[in-house]
Amino acid sequence: MSEVTTLNDMWMTILLTLDATIRLSTPLVLAAMAGLFSERSGVVDIGLEGKMLAACFASASVAHFTGSPWLALLVAVFISLCLALVHGFATITHKGDQIVSGVALNILVSGLTIILGLTWFRQGGQTPSLSGDGRFFSIDLPGAELMQNVPLIGSLYKELLSGHNILVYAAFALVPVVWWVLFHTRFGLRLRAVGENPKAVDTAGISVNGLRYRAVMIGGVLCGIAGTYIAIAHNAQFTRDMTAGAGYIALAALIFGKWRPVTVLMACLLFGFLQAFAMRIEGVQLPVVGVIPVQIIEAVPYLLTVILLAGFIGKAIPPKAIGKPYVKER
């Protein structure tokens, strides 16, 4: 009898960890897809973090004042889009350094959100906790309650697949859409081409800048959704630097997934799992090894990426024209 209970407990622990994996992967997936569009077009997007953070703040504020998560989403997307356009203006129109522009954006947003938070809400840089309608709530998939008594599959369905909010489902549904756009549409073909050889695109009579702006703008929209998710779906308020490096992990996932939608999704899930795992074993006395410091597990995504870049796991070949502003030569 007790054996069955421990087995059951273990199963539930696994399920809950995987459930957390999905919730933690969601912003990574959205941000990584944002980065994928931008970087496939040849524009490095180190400002994923900043755009998400700005969207976090915007959505939490708007949700606090209006109580409408959808309005919050809209405003957050708009703010993030504006920041993306600033990045585009600096790097595409004015050929500025893409890394510098992105980092500047991150620093700006990190400071600005705290200042605005302090002046508007006087809660030490946070926004007030949202209650009730201001958030995106979980959706129970049909039949979750009925299924729960079916062994294995039932709990899998109820705990893992059902009970997330709409943004989670949207994020995962986005991946096949991105794949399809990238490889089966005219826009996708041109996008891939402009990140590899912008001159080929230019001489074919297509505007390089136009394509890159579109890509960067899509990135802005997706970062806006990611930020909204973090602030008012996963959490219930804005707190200082609440993205906590998700943008950088998304970039790492982008490299780890070799700029391909499905492999990037896998990388996001892996990194999300590592975060969930870190939370789960925090302070837990494990046999033999004892307590593993959380920082070690949190560092794993970066370590894996560095190992990948060093050429130990396959090879990550970035789009050839990435990071280079396009200048027509004489």
Added chain:
Amino acid sequence: MNFAIELQDIDKRFGAVHANDHVNLQVETGSIHGIVGENGAGKSTLMSILYGFYQADSGSIKIFGNEYQFTDSHEAIAAGIGMVHQHFMLVDNFTVLENVILGAEGGQLLAEGLQAARQSLKELEEKYGLDVDLDATVDSLSVGLQQRVEILKALYKGAKILILDEPTGVLTPQETDELFKIFAALKAQGVTIILITHKLREIMAVTDTVSVMRRGAMVAHLETPMTSESQLAEHMVGRKVLFNVNKEQVEAGDVLLSVKHLNWTDSQGVPRLKRINFDIRAGEVLGVAGVSGNGQSELLEVLSGITPIQEGSIQIKGQTFSPKEQANPAKMRTMGMAHVPEDRHKQGMVMEFRAAETAILGYHTDDELSNGPWLKPALGRERCADLMQAFDVRPDDVELKSANFSGGNQQKLILAREMEHNPDVLLIGQPTRGVDVGAIEFIHQKILAMRDAGKAVLLVSVELEEILSLSDRIMVLCDGEITGQMDAAKADERTLGMLMANAQQAHDPLQSIASGEGQS
């Protein structure tokens, strides 16, 4: 008369540079028209204007009798103009098919467009003899085939006028012949071709009419059968040019540089040099022929000490360098070796340096130029002025930034730096790449002067004419291997071309001599 292209009074300035000075041009429909001129004469600018890549400051463009004002390439393409650029505008990791439809996808979704394109490309391939696998990715194709893709791309977009910018620069002689066959097929179908080149022989071989540009202006329009190479060259430079280098017989002396069993593999594990063996004697020019990228760069870098030796040995004046006894450029220099690198911008000079600094690079530790860690800038300037005078570098301004000299003058400055140091062994890579005709003549004379003075010269060049006219012996590299070595007197372009492609032609006497020596 029926003109495909009529350009009238095209004028274009880039800042202070008058790139096109009231240029006129008429090209008859269905003809092959050549445009020649030195580097910077304005050929490429003119064609970029015709292709809508730049806009002219003034002047008019008529295509098949209709006047156009192109604001981008798309409009030029729509008017029936196609361009094959010198550096191919292809996306390496795309298939041929994807590359061709880029910009002409025929709808938001790819599937239909790809299907339709495949069909019409098959037809184009048959019509013009342009065979290429549509599903191969571009980076797996040879340069010659990539060029076909460019031509297909233009034709697919409905080009009736095809502009080719220096199309043969990267091709073997055999590939060039193939290209000219394609020209004939295109012409037979009524396509108008504009060929931009600096190779006068090709102009004479394939064009019907030819225009010459000099310093931004059109200086001559000629019927090809009524002109000659020397007349064209005279128009290009503005004075008579000596074509034949007078080479006196010099008895070769002792072996100054000896290379034995050199192997070299790059970081990707690809062998770049395989079993390289050769000697160079005093008073001898050894020409290294080959399509670029077949090991020439690696050979120069290993010989000059830039890259470490992995296997084999290099012997210079009795001193042997090997994997255990590594050389480096400074050591090689003290052994009496000088090196004029292939890529002068990356390896030969620092673009941001003043001429006086470029002129002493590598020799700045000489006793007369430095005192321990301190440079003697005044002496450097003096040295530079001397070099500029000896090699006729213009302008002779020692304070001018290196980047602001023309290609020919940059090259002369580098040659001066290396040659005036009186080396025993001189390595030269692509001495006349991007150099105008007048300077080429001068550089060739200087190289022969080195040989006559009893130096050993290794000359790497992709220009076969250059190799043939300067060398005493010729060695051909293909895929990192020596595919042939022969006396220059016994060599001709056809034989070299075959060795460059490493074509195994049976029963060719020269071939058997060549391979016999090459395998030693």
